[in-house]
Amino acid sequence: MSSKPATAAIALDPLEPVPVLVGRPDDRALTESLVKPLYAPMTRGWKMLVTALAAGMGFWLLSLATTLVVGIGAWGNNIPVAWAFDITTFVWWIGIGHAGTLISAILLLFQQKWRTSINRFAEAMTLFAVAMAGVYPIIHLGRPWFFWWLMPYPSTTQLWPNFKSALPWDVFAISTYATVSFLFWFMGLIPDLATLRDTAPTRLKRTIYGIFAFGWRGSARHWQHYRIGYLLMAGLGTPLVVSVHTIVSFDFAISQLPGWHTTIFPPYFVAGAIFSGFAMVLTLMIPARKVLGIEHVITMKHLDNMAKVVLATGLMVSYGYAMEHFMAWYGGNKYEAFAFLNRWNGPYAAIWYVQLVCNVLVPQLFWFPSMRRNLVVLFVASILVNVGMWIERFTIIAVSLTRDFIPSSWAMYTPTWVDWGLLFGSMCTFGMLFLLFLRFLPVVPIAEVKELRRELDHHDAHAAGQPAHGEGTP
């Protein structure tokens, strides 16, 4: 663009006032800053946190063991409330996972530069969230040791899964999602594992990272296939992530229960999933970027953009609430209308108001740039959003079940200590997995950030009206 007037050089893009990469460190400086936390000795804080989370994980294992030994009777579930904390927490975790795939796959296809530095982090969150989610449907089976009956294997009974039910769809959706998320994440890791192999200070670390790098040598012949394969994985991940929460919502939408039986569920669930997932990325990232000293790579720009996504998806979720109420009234079905009145003035009304504050009011803060750039506000709001989203699923699932068509079949639901143990224990286990990830793997995709730097240099050279000289030349 040599015809561009030279004055363009001065005008910065008004839409990008904060950089996605602070400074323009060269490849070596960038690598060193990103691998440093992996080779530093474990800090006291890290060890204390791991110990605390290990205690929570113990509580989780105890709750799991109780469930296995005693059975579902150890939970507060009853008839009619056959689905309660278990499925609520399952949907909540799966939803959280969705933000990771959105960042790594959908934003890649949209060529969003800010996605680069946070995609590894977000995808790791996806993997651990899906791992946590996957536990619940299995332990809810009653006899979890027969979980493989869900798969269409050639059994001697010649009975097969009922593919006309949404629950076997879930089995395929969740297992495909977990597999594809792992493959995509691992593919992105390979070049970075090679970097770790080549920079690790001890022989043991070099060997371990070297094994998992599988002999990557940065070959141009390999990069050629890699880039196409990575893009295709993103292309597959994009419809996949939308399909997963859609199918999860079918578990409810195709039943006839008032409060479940509605066609708005698929998009409304997907929006809610991304809403809570982005909030979780914020919750984890705000402390992590500080502790790991990677604020030059994960900048305020990233947090600001994520807050905007939280606002946008929060508005979609609010629209979903409004539309559900509108349809309950406009549809003229008295059971449906009752289910929604029951949210406002039924026995569980208190948590409904908490849900509205967390999911409808709190995101409105992010209309203001000063709020989007205030770490304390972001952190607290992100936690509130996740509290709100957990309550939303509880309201939809359990509160709808407590009062269905016939008052004689109504029953209240109260969780037991096992229910609470499974909920808080799974958070601790998730946190534990995440801490191990922060400790042993590069949180920021090193190779991709190097590419990002080249793109930014190239972009600047263009903006300055100069021909881009050999990209990547130091």
Add this chain to the structure above:
Amino acid sequence: MKRYVVAEFAAEAPLLDAARALRADGQTELDLHSPVPLHGSDEALGLKRSIIPRIALVAGLIGAVSGYVMQWYLVGIAWPINVGGRPPHSPPAFIPVTFELGILFAALTIFFGLFKLWGMPRLHHPVFEVEAFRSASVDGLWLSTAVAPEVAEPTAARLRSLGALQVEIVEDAS
């Protein structure tokens, strides 16, 4: 026994120029090594388009078709169950699993297909014999070429004349 000639370059432009020059000399086992994919490396090495998209498409179709046929056979023919009055063969109900299996097959094929195309896992490769080659995953730009033993020295000299910072010759022990 082949020799690997491994050379480091200071910048991308001379690296790609050197690759083009060696290719013009008739070298076929040329490769470049860099921490990020380089613009123009496909053209410099004369690489053909990757076959990954095609095998992914085929695998995805196989997954989707076999997923659909599996459901049709299992709940439509082998053991028909009447659920909510839906016919044994209910295409709308079969879509989710069909879709998921299409994605699953395509993704697994991309992942393992890449490893096959890369010839990986291969933990040891002659280029790793060069200690300085460690920089290839950090900030170094390297060229490697496999040649017959008698051509190794002339190739090294040619690379030096093309501006290589350092050149090493490694014996291929495999």
